[in-house]
Amino acid sequence: MDVFEAIEKRTSIRSFREEQIKDSELELILHAAERCPRIGSLDIIVLQDREKIAKISDAAKEAMIAAGGWVRGRAQTPGYNPLYKAPTVIMLYGRPGQPFLETTTGIATGMMIMAATALGLGSVTVSSIRHGFSSPKGKELYDMLGLSRGEEVLLSLSVGYTDDPTLHEMKGSSRNNVAIVRD
Numbered sequence: 001m002d003v004f005e006a007i008e009k010r011t012s013i014r015s016f017r018e019e020q021i022k023d024s025e026l027e028l029i030l031h032a033a034e035r036c037p038r039i040g041s042l043d044i045i046v047l048q049d050r051e052k053i054a055k056i057s058d059a060a061k062e063a064m065i066a067a068g069g070w071v072r073g074r075a076q077t078p079g080y081n082p083l084y085k086a087p088t089v090i091m092l093y094g095r096p097g098q099p100f101l102e103t104t105t106g107i108a109t110g111m112m113i114m115a116a117t118a119l120g121l122g123s124v125t126v127s128s129i130r131h132g133f134s135s136p137k138g139k140e141l142y143d144m145l146g147l148s149r150g151e152e153v154l155l156s157l158s159v160g161y162t163d164d165p166t167l168h169e170m171k172g173s174s175r176n177n178v179a180i181v182r183d
């Protein structure tokens, strides 16, 4: 699949089969992050431990419900699971204050999404896990991942094979606002 086909095919996938992705596929996805333009280093943890993934997901959901408002409504959607029970969760973290950390993280995530799409895998970017990491259960989660409190989990990417690309679909209606200035 060339890059333009992958761009057309890419969409957030929120329903995953239990089957784990191949190590060779994971390597190609991580290589895409390795190849991303960056300022500073990228810190990544790949979780393929279902129990640990469930712990992070449960803590995020609990914290989302406690947060109230739109976030609570989302967390209470029937069948909602913040990480969508993906067999692989790629978590990006770093030390706040590192220049352009969020930007580099976002670019790396985008590169990994394109690699996953080109491999025929489904993926969804998930920021909701931050609710769990900043909640009272956060310390337990940081300890579980071997991270210090000076490090912050920024974003994660749930990856796996899908049977149902439209389940839990959540399309925003916003469009890009593009201006082209030519001479």
Ligand SMILES: Cc1cc2nc3c(=O)[nH]c(=O)nc-3n(C[C@H](O)[C@H](O)[C@H](O)COP(=O)(O)O)c2cc1C
Residues within 6 Å of the ligand: 010, 011, 012, 013, 014, 124, 125, 126, 127, 128, 129, 170, 171, 172
């Ligand atoms: C920074 C960022 C954080 C996101 N966080 C979540 C999330 O926590 N949960 C979720 O289901 N989708 C999340 N998304 C996915 C968006 O909801 C999705 O990209 C958007 O609705 C457009 O749909 P599409 O990706 O299928 O085109 C996130 C996307 C971005 C860029």
